[in-house]
Amino acid sequence: MQTMYEDGYVQVLDSTQCQQLSKDQWFIRPAIIPQKFNAICTRCNQLISADYQLADGRYYCPFCLSFGRLTSRDYLCSKKPREATKRIVELTWMGQLTRYQQHIADQLCHNYLLQQHTLIWAVTGAGKTEMLFPLIYQVLAEGKRVCLASPRIDVCLELLPRIQQAFQKEAIFLLYGDSEEAYQETNLLICTTHQLIHFYQSFDLLIIDEVDAFPYADDLLLNYATKQALKVTGIQVFLTATPSNRLLKEVKKDQSFAICKLPLRFHQRPLLQPKCIWFNQWVTKLLQQI
Template sequence: MGTNYLCPRCGNADPRYVGYRNGEPYCRKCIGFSGASVEAKHKNTKGVYLKLDYELSEEQKNLSAQIVKNFVRGVDTLVYAVCGSGKTEISYAVIRYAMSKGMNVAFALPRRDVVIELHERLQAAFPRNSIVAVYGDHHERLEGDCVILTTHQLFRYPHYFDLIVMDEIDAFPYKGNDVLDGIFKTALRGHCLLMSATPSKEVVKTFSTGAHQMLTLHTRFHKHEIPVPKTIISKGVLKFIFLAKRLRNYQKERKQAFIFVPSVSLSETLFSRLSLACKGGNYVSSKRVGREQIIRDFKAGKYSYLVTTAVLERGITVANLQVVVYQSDDRIYDAATLIQIAGRAGRKASAPDGDVLFLADHESEAMKHAISEIKYCNTFLQNML
């Protein structure tokens, strides 16, 4: 039997994870990834029309140009950009370039909610091209000019993509997952643009093999600062009372709010108590059936608040949003996660300010670190204005 089996899907070569079926080796690491896949075919060059209703900042334009230059020269790019700095938009130029050459293009993200949201944004930006979304049980159509997909779905595209843009590379579940990492490398036959608000040392190391360049984007979109979180120390039932009062104030001011909670079970119990004190809300979590519809309804203004787990932590854009992190001292919240959450608030130019409240029994190291990092970014930003 061959001892040098190399999994064609995830790149696993560890014999401890190689099984045999009728004498044929198979990989046990990525066995959970199964389903239809596609083969790369030749595509012709095509017209690409980019429609943007606003202008990119000088810094975004410069970075966009550098990324295209890198891609053409065969250099991978890692962009380090604080949340809300408009990093999605800086990928448009290289996506346009690759699509116009008839290349296979992907935009990969860890979370399906963000895939759905980004699909809408990219279809609006490239109205004449076919932008396809692939996630979970949504995979009837696998091919288009640009495929927006969860990182899990990359297994369907072996040696397929000439360009993969991957955002939130530090986010669960991609972080530290060598099967997903192997699948990503198998899917990529060309070059990549990786983006992160909070790249860990491991991520930087993982992607620093071969030709690459790391770029930094610090300016927040429209040059607004990230709201600095306020810490409210409050225990037991007082914490709940504070929250209920604050929500009623937001409702009076016609401001919508997210209340982040550290667990699925708490999203349910907190909402069931809150809904008695404060009508007009809802809750979502990874376990909540129909959450995409709830999120759409929230954006349409049907709910005044949403209790949510970290499922909404990244990438969802709502104007004039207030953010409360309930039990922000919980161990699941590291500084990077708290910064991402703070970046949800005040994301629209018309309403740049928003509350970000850390509601906790005590101030954790992660909370302190997140606040000082946001202040640092804002100082950096002021010096650039």
């Protein structure tokens, strides 16, 4: 039977279990939609060929099998989001943003109010996580849900203590493929981008750190999962130190995206730029010196 998650966490149910759910309160979607010669998986958006039919005629999806088997008789069910109500949130981070970090932090909050997505293009060591705190605080205080996702589990593991430190009174859950703890609903989730496939219309703010890292950048399934996990009114923030030309082109084309650049590290010194110097016969000169 279904667990009563209130946050858009998707459960796979059969038709009998679905009948007990109110359509006013639940999103109920067929997991796989059969077509004339193939089928489409609504969880990962892949086209399934007739090779993936079971003996009883049901299709199953081979592409998202690692998240649990789906067949054309299953349904993806998730509770519709409740109305957000303002609440008291405490930002317990005692640090100070530099002038440049504060500028980006203000820009992020401003873009959020304008319902605009943001790509933050900041060098490694610019203190990207700290710049997010005011925005995360703002969204949580509105009673809304925030997710910080990264394609890399090591990034998620690093983020957890820093976010816990900044929001000491908030329940924060870390979700990843091998996590042993059963999923718990929280207003602030940290997860790998793969885990976004378990959410539907769930987050008001979805931040993807290292958006250009493998395997997120070119993975259609992960990109689709991100879109599905975000509420229709939700806002995305992408963080990267090295945006690909493809990502920049896409974002520049999209009117709903703004780009914020920060070329300085937190100590405000610019990144060292390597210079090319021609040094003739350097091996001979080096040997002579010795």
